[in-house]
Amino acid sequence: MLRRVELRHLQVFVAVARAGTVTGAANVLELAPASVSEQVRRLENGLGVTLFDRTPRGMRLTAPGKALLERAQGLLDHADEVRRAVTGRRRRVTVGALEMLAATRLPGVVRRLAERRPDLDVDVRTLNRGQLLAAVADGGVDAALLLDAGMRIGTLGFRPPDGLDFLDVGEVALRLVAAPGGDARTLLVSPPECSIRMAVERMFAADVPRRELTSISTAREWVRQGLGRSLLPDFAVDADLDSGALVTVAPAPEECRAAQGAGGGKSLDASEGTGRSPALALRMVWTRGREAALRDVLYAMSD
Amino acid sequence: MLRRVELRHLQVFVAVARAGTVTGAANVLELAPASVSEQVRRLENGLGVTLFDRTPRGMRLTAPGKALLERAQGLLDHADEVRRAVTGRRRRVTVGALEMLAATRLPGVVRRLAERRPDLDVDVRTLNRGQLLAAVADGGVDAALLLDAGMRIGTLGFRPPDGLDFLDVGEVALRLVAAPGGDARTLLVSPPECSIRMAVERMFAADVPRRELTSISTAREWVRQGLGRSLLPDFAVDADLDSGALVTVAPAPEECRAAQGAGGGKSLDASEGTGRSPALALRMVWTRGREAALRDVLYAMSD
DNA sequence: AGGGGGCGTTCGGGACAACCGTATGCTGAG
DNA sequence: CTCAGCATACGGTTGTCCCGAACGCCCCCT
Structure with missing residues (x-):
């Protein structure tokens, strides 16, 4: 029986939780589905907790699974930060935005980040709404700026992937x-x-x-x-x-x-x-549990 | 070449940094020195950084090694917190103090912690000065309360183990x-x-x-x-x-x-x-880099 | 000067974990 | 009722983790 939770297990777990299926996670991780399945089983074994309900349609998070997902993100970010601090490598974040927002809002965001965090490289990707939400959910971008409406994310269209959080920074x-x-x-x-x-x-x-x-x-x-x-x-x-x-x-x-x-x-x-x-909300979206690692980026985007 | 830093490696690294020797860390971890040596080498390899200077007297931290030590503590604490949050297991901390301080100050500390953090089990160990400093350094206790003098730890006697931090909470x-x-x-x-x-x-x-x-x-x-x-x-x-x-x-x-x-x-x-x-300082001592995980305990001790 | 003790490391080998490809059982859709 | 998509069980290979033993190094003590 596994004694210690290893970061590798959490990485696989997060991929499965985000993809919703073992197969999908295996594609993202470039692993065989069997390997992913085994890792998840070992993690559950080591924690003594069931993280997923297995269905013929995929993997659904249990309550402890949701609890882990929100924290695993932050822990992996923390580990990344430690590694960067020791190796001196620069930090790299990717922000995504709708085409018009990338043209009008992102230059200011990038400029503010360059002032406050010179040790930060910012990549920009311009995508449409659905691509942005999917990219935030699977980690393709760290944070995104888009237009939406209503009190919960995705009201405008596309069912929102689970585990996302948002803040409206303008109208x-x-x-x-x-x-x-x-x-x-x-x-x-x-x-x-x-x-x-x-x-x-x-x-x-x-x-x-x-x-x-x-x-x-x-x-x-x-x-x-x-x-x-x-x-x-x-x-x-x-x-x-x-x-x-x-x-x-x-x-x-x-x-x-x-x-x-x-x-x-x-x-x-x-x-x-x-x-x-009508008025739409200018909405900043990110993966829940990553606020600590993205704090400076989110602040720069909301200025 | 190792791609990912695993928590297991950090645990071994911290033990070596604290013990100052591979042999001593191996005893604490109940491993063979050869295994410890290999783990450290893999970690250095994976990070692409030399963490220790090897001397015939032991292992001395390099600058990147010191940088890692201060952060590894916090990361391991973070991982522990995640595991507890998912498994629902209670948190357990051990505080140490000199005999008279344990009798006069610790009851209030334990009472305050019981009020503020009911999900926390507190163990108490009463030790003398040298034992307390050693116990904090090697993780036997999470925080200690002792008497000291001067601007740096250990002025009263005993060379202070490295990597400790302190705050004077009374006289x-x-x-x-x-x-x-x-x-x-x-x-x-x-x-x-x-x-x-x-x-x-x-x-x-x-x-x-x-x-x-x-x-x-x-x-x-x-x-x-x-x-x-x-x-x-x-x-x-x-x-x-x-x-x-x-x-x-x-x-x-x-x-x-x-x-x-x-x-x-x-x-x-x-x-x-x-x-x-003369007057002595009532001094709270803990391992540097663990402030985040010990915050509530330290606050309760300094009240 | 010479040996002993403490140190970290290297070496060969055993157990186990992480992968793979494939095969199997399951369920909902057509 | 078949088929597609899913998770998983099964053998096999590679690499990691751990061991005991042997080695090279340096300091200290005689």
Whole structure:
């Protein structure tokens, strides 16, 4: 019987808990499923606790398993910090953000981190909403900045992977804009995975015609050139509104989606279905239990 | 080449750093010296850093080794805390103290800890000064309460083991007392390892006759019965002084030890050699780097 | 000067853990 | 009822952990 919990076991455990299946964790760890299964069994054996309920669909955390997951993250981070302190190697963090947020908010974040933590290398990845949540959950990025709504993460769309925590650090108003004298009917939208596209789907009825573009910045450019109207975040269009290059327009009441039935999720916000521009939360997301190791990064992102 | 630092390696490393020799660590860990040596080599290999200078007298920490030692303690404590949180096992700490301090101060410490941390089992060990310092250094006790003097640990006697930290939480005045009408010449002293005996040796010239007893409480009892005079801590005799069962006496000037030469250690305090009763620091000692895990215990001890 | 004791390390070997590939039993979907 | 996807049991290989014994080093004591 195993006496000591080893970091290697915790690493495997975390991978299984995040992936939800032994097979998935084995892929991430580049191991055979049999090896992963054995490690988990040894860890449970050593602790004298059952960490997972085995189902034919995967591994579901038990209560002690959840307790371990929240702490294992921090312990592995702590071990990493110790190793860095001894070897003198630099620390490397990866932050992810939506395309527009990466362009507008991340430069400031990186600059603040460079001032406060010169011994820190920051990598940036720009992904869409679903990719960001998945990347935070599986460790591909350490923290992410995205747009969401409501009191719990993932209200906007995509069921949230478990074990994530978040903090809202600002609010982004969405404005329906068009070029003065341009086409004010065609609705220019970004791909379905995009946060703002999700807001569009919640705001407009399904029968309003849409033209799908590859990104928000593309949509903004098309709107500038008078090719349609689009729902865009305030920070992306306020300059154009001030200069008069763009103007806000109102949707026709019949275009707006009816308030959804009682059975579904909670309302996006009070303006849902009324046609008024909704506001989204600027939301910082990270893996629960890693606050200690990410403290400086999270502070820099929330400034 | 080892990729990952494992907790087992750190445990062995800490034992070697504390013992100062591979052989000593092997005894503590109940391993063969060869195994310990191999573990250390693997750890150094995995980190890519030399942790010890090998000498024919033992193992001396290098700079990275010292950096690791201070952090390894905390990491192992963290791992213990995680294991306890998952298994639900109770936490157990051992505190040590000098005999008189265990009698007078520890009951309050234990009571405060029982209130604030009901999930904590406290063991108490009463040891003399040298044993306490050694026990803190090798992990036999988690924290200790003793008497000392000066700005650094061990000024009173015994070379301090490395890697200890301390905080003075009070002051203890030593009073030379006797029973009214009793023998006021015979100097009743405790064994040489005792903190107060060390103070006696610093205060009185070597040719003043001493009678050695087994403990401070024994000495107090003998003084009460008029069998001599003794240098005792205030908290042990103040009640008897108030009741008149004991009185303070002054040593004759010729009994006092001359101020020591310039080559030696620092002064005990300003009163050294003057015959005035010196004051000792009530000192809390623990292993550096374990503050996080011992925080509640240290707070309770310093109240 | 010479040997003894204490030190860390090396060496060969045994037990066990961490991997692998494969095979098996399970359950829900089609 | 088959099939896909899942976790796991089974043999086998590699590497880690541990041992006892032998070695080389240095200091100290005679």
